[in-house]
Amino acid sequence: MRIELIKRPQRSALFSVVSPFIALGLTVVVGAIMFALLGKNPVMALYYYFIDPLLEVWSWHELAIKAAPLILIGVGLAICFRSNNWNIGAEGQLIIGAIVGSIIPVMFPDFQTWLTLPLMLLMGIVGGAAYGAIPAFLKTRFNTNEILTSLMLVYVAQLVLDWVVRGPWRDPKGFNFPQTIQFSPAATLPEIMPMSGRANWGFVFAIVAALLLWFMLSRMLKGFEVRVLGQSPRAGRFAGFSSSRMVFFAFLISGGLAGLAGISEVSGAIGKLQPTISPGYGFTAIIVAFLGRLNPLGIIFSGLLLALTYLGGEAAQISLGVSDKVVRAFQGILLFFVLAADTLILYRIRLVRPVAKTMETAPSPAPVEVTHGNA
Amino acid sequence: MGGTVSAHHDAETLLEVRGLTKIFGTLKACDNVDLNIAKGEIHALLGENGAGKSTLVKMLFGSLEPYSGQILWQGQPVAITSPGVAKKLGIGMVFQHFSLFEALSAAENIALSLDDGAPIGQIAAKARALSYSYGLPLDPDSLVGDLSVGERQRIEIIRCLLQTPQLIILDEPTSVLTPQEADKLFETLERLRAEGKSILYISHRLEEVKRICDRATVLRHGKVVGHCNPREETAASLARMMVGSEVKSVVRAPLEGIAQAQTLLEINGLSRKPATPFSVPLTNIRLAVRAGEVIGIAGVAGNGQGEFFEAISGEARQSDAAAVRIRGKDAGRLDITGRRLLGAAFVPEERLGHGAAPRMKLSENLLLSRHATDGKAFVGTGGVTKSASIYNAAQRIIEVMDVRKSAPDPEAAALSGGNLQKFIVGRELDRSPAVMVVNQPTWGVDAGAAAHIRQALIELARAGSAVLVISQDLDELFEISDAIAVMHNGTLSAPMPAAEATLEKIGLLMGGAEPGHAPHEGEAA
Numbered sequence: 001m002r003i004e005l006i007k008r009p010q011r012s013a014l015f016s017v018v019s020p021f022i023a024l025g026l027t028v029v030v031g032a033i034m035f036a037l038l039g040k041n042p043v044m045a046l047y048y049y050f051i052d053p054l055l056e057v058w059s060w061h062e063l064a065i066k067a068a069p070l071i072l073i074g075v076g077l078a079i080c081f082r083s084n085n086w087n088i089g090a091e092g093q094l095i096i097g098a099i100v101g102s103i104i105p106v107m108f109p110d111f112q113t114w115l116t117l118p119l120m121l122l123m124g125i126v127g128g129a130a131y132g133a134i135p136a137f138l139k140t141r142f143n144t145n146e147i148l149t150s151l152m153l154v155y156v157a158q159l160v161l162d163w164v165v166r167g168p169w170r171d172p173k174g175f176n177f178p179q180t181i182q183f184s185p186a187a188t189l190p191e192i193m194p195m196s197g198r199a200n201w202g203f204v205f206a207i208v209a210a211l212l213l214w215f216m217l218s219r220m221l222k223g224f225e226v227r228v229l230g231q232s233p234r235a236g237r238f239a240g241f242s243s244s245r246m247v248f249f250a251f252l253i254s255g256g257l258a259g260l261a262g263i264s265e266v267s268g269a270i271g272k273l274q275p276t277i278s279p280g281y282g283f284t285a286i287i288v289a290f291l292g293r294l295n296p297l298g299i300i301f302s303g304l305l306l307a308l309t310y311l312g313g314e315a316a317q318i319s320l321g322v323s324d325k326v327v328r329a330f331q332g333i334l335l336f337f338v339l340a341a342d343t344l345i346l347y348r349i350r351l352v353r354p355v356a357k358t359m360e361t362a363p364s365p366a367p368v369e370v371t372h373g374n375a
Numbered sequence: 376m377g378g379t380v381s382a383h384h385d386a387e388t389l390l391e392v393r394g395l396t397k398i399f400g401t402l403k404a405c406d407n408v409d410l411n412i413a414k415g416e417i418h419a420l421l422g423e424n425g426a427g428k429s430t431l432v433k434m435l436f437g438s439l440e441p442y443s444g445q446i447l448w449q450g451q452p453v454a455i456t457s458p459g460v461a462k463k464l465g466i467g468m469v470f471q472h473f474s475l476f477e478a479l480s481a482a483e484n485i486a487l488s489l490d491d492g493a494p495i496g497q498i499a500a501k502a503r504a505l506s507y508s509y510g511l512p513l514d515p516d517s518l519v520g521d522l523s524v525g526e527r528q529r530i531e532i533i534r535c536l537l538q539t540p541q542l543i544i545l546d547e548p549t550s551v552l553t554p555q556e557a558d559k560l561f562e563t564l565e566r567l568r569a570e571g572k573s574i575l576y577i578s579h580r581l582e583e584v585k586r587i588c589d590r591a592t593v594l595r596h597g598k599v600v601g602h603c604n605p606r607e608e609t610a611a612s613l614a615r616m617m618v619g620s621e622v623k624s625v626v627r628a629p630l631e632g633i634a635q636a637q638t639l640l641e642i643n644g645l646s647r648k649p650a651t652p653f654s655v656p657l658t659n660i661r662l663a664v665r666a667g668e669v670i671g672i673a674g675v676a677g678n679g680q681g682e683f684f685e686a687i688s689g690e691a692r693q694s695d696a697a698a699v700r701i702r703g704k705d706a707g708r709l710d711i712t713g714r715r716l717l718g719a720a721f722v723p724e725e726r727l728g729h730g731a732a733p734r735m736k737l738s739e740n741l742l743l744s745r746h747a748t749d750g751k752a753f754v755g756t757g758g759v760t761k762s763a764s765i766y767n768a769a770q771r772i773i774e775v776m777d778v779r780k781s782a783p784d785p786e787a788a789a790l791s792g793g794n795l796q797k798f799i800v801g802r803e804l805d806r807s808p809a810v811m812v813v814n815q816p817t818w819g820v821d822a823g824a825a826a827h828i829r830q831a832l833i834e835l836a837r838a839g840s841a842v843l844v845i846s847q848d849l850d851e852l853f854e855i856s857d858a859i860a861v862m863h864n865g866t867l868s869a870p871m872p873a874a875e876a877t878l879e880k881i882g883l884l885m886g887g888a889e890p891g892h893a894p895h896e897g898e899a900a
Contacts, residue, residue, distance in 0.1 A: 007399075009399075009402075009781070009789050010782070010785065010789050011786070219759055221742075221758045221759075221760055224739065224760060227735070228732050228735070228739075228743060231733070231734050231735065232728050232729075232733060232734075234725075234729045235730070235731060235732040235743060237690055237711075238688075238721075238723060238743070239744060239746065240711045240712030240746075240747060
């Protein structure tokens, strides 16, 4: 008995939908094994991970706070990955977006009008996009590998952030803590429903961005261009589309959205700049993008799911005393199975009996009739 | 089935195939195929594209595993599980698409496929001796990148012969050769036959098969439809067996008043530097295609046809705006969209990945080349695509071109090569372009579809368009062209009116002879 992968003539519509769920199922099974090996009750652990955070209204708000940057960045990355541009540096674009967006509340704290917040958000988008434009420029001009350049720029961004909060932007009345002054109310992203929890408008931005990009990808000529150039660059060139313009387009969109996520996070949930403003949203969003099948609508759901692993990780840490690194392990396992399960979209699995041997033992002059299926 | 096989059982059988079946998904690529090859014969495997020839051969060479059935080698049942096993048994194969490293020498390429670890000098000496003894002179030290396609094929053949096979499988070997080079190859094959080696010869060129093959097995839709002696058949009767019905011949109406016709495509002193170390530079190409005519460009593969096509289509632009003129307007600096808007249409050689995006639906592939020219019909305000009208237009093309498919709007990769090509050509014809440039219109397309495409191109020209066809298939060019020019080493000869052109004259030009000069023997020692 042997397992064979048989190429399907067409993409399987069924498995395009089902494969993320298969991946999720396998992740839960392997996760349970992981908890058992850690000496924890796997049922309890999974309960704290996936059920407990959903039982209270305030934690739904927390879920929205965590999901917002994941979805914002995830849909931008979907455009990148669909067009075959591998932006791994969304974390850096998020940080630079947050820094640039914070220029107004930190350096001009007295500028408090209705314009303050929109300007901050705009500057966050511009900052993230400009930072994303660096690997795009390097790729189109010098043919460098954007995976490496965008990834390395993440560390540059982290050090820049570290420098500004410890150096020029440090709050003079902050008891030497490495952080900026608290943003004024005019520079703070309002909460959607302050009565029940602290989820802010960042989540609304995420949903709107996902819907807009979904419409662009599936209904507009620009989205067609993204898909053609990603799948088959030569056919894209034959269509008259420019691949270097597409590199910039993809990096500017995803960088801008990461920047928006950064400034939303800082002006919403945190309220100031500090050395760490993201628990790796820019990297987790890669998993979000793939788990959502690079489809902006799917990414809304996968973003919520990955947000749940963050919350669940915190809950499990408190209730069971497992390390917070378990969250990363969980996310890694999930990405692994997502990519593996995607094979089922293009291939189907067949179990093969060794045919040749059975024939050699049964020599007959007539053409051998081999049984079909599982006789 | 196969009642005629028994008549040949007197000759000693080398390879026998019984009831071989291979299933891909729901498709029976090979369905209960019987075949036997005697020692010392050249056996033709005939069939249209998609008839199952490649699948059968891949099973014989161990690249695919049969679903059911039996292979007997010298009377013994064998399981050919990998190409290595096939080589050990004594089966060698020369593929249609070469697998050579251009930056390595011929001898190094040969050494890579032998796993005996012999020193390179020894292999080179052996290869040189063998190549001369078979009349296929080859310099083992030459760099593959510098060699012509015909010479590259020699490397493949020598590489195969060095493993002293009993059975040699040749897949469409003459598709890349000039008529003269093909003659040389036939001599070699006859020599091998005289030595008692067997050859399985895959081709769709019926004249060749009639000329050199002793027996033929004809496949259609995965099934053997007959075994025959090709010498007793006519090309028409063989074609009938392959296709299953009469193939319509192409009708070319006489060309009238061409002298007064307007020039729609003009190429003035087009030159192009090589883009990569192994691409061919174009030198001072001049050509005019007038309304109403079909001009054919012959040439052995790799003589600059691809570079020429890119330069005309605008995928590679020129610095001189007048180097390419479309409908009287300078187009040299325009990109492919700009040239399309001037009324030109292009069909590239590669279907999947160039002319069409494999994993996109046919309707999306329609948008691929027509989003600019049919902007009003297919794209609405704000860049929103009109999927309903695109879908309807795709269905119209599918109907006109008789594209056979399994779903209403399948992905391009799900279509057979011939059907996809019909769609890609139909996509451009549907626009009624003033200038149509086609590279390899019927490469790998079955006879029925090829006739359909050729007829459509002639009709487009007669309706007042200028049609330029680049092809390696001389039969095709003679069938459809009003004049034939030859591309050799990046230069283009003056077009020769169809009435004056002969296979021999064109063949000499393809080999690099200057027009009007005595041909020189191109064999370097």
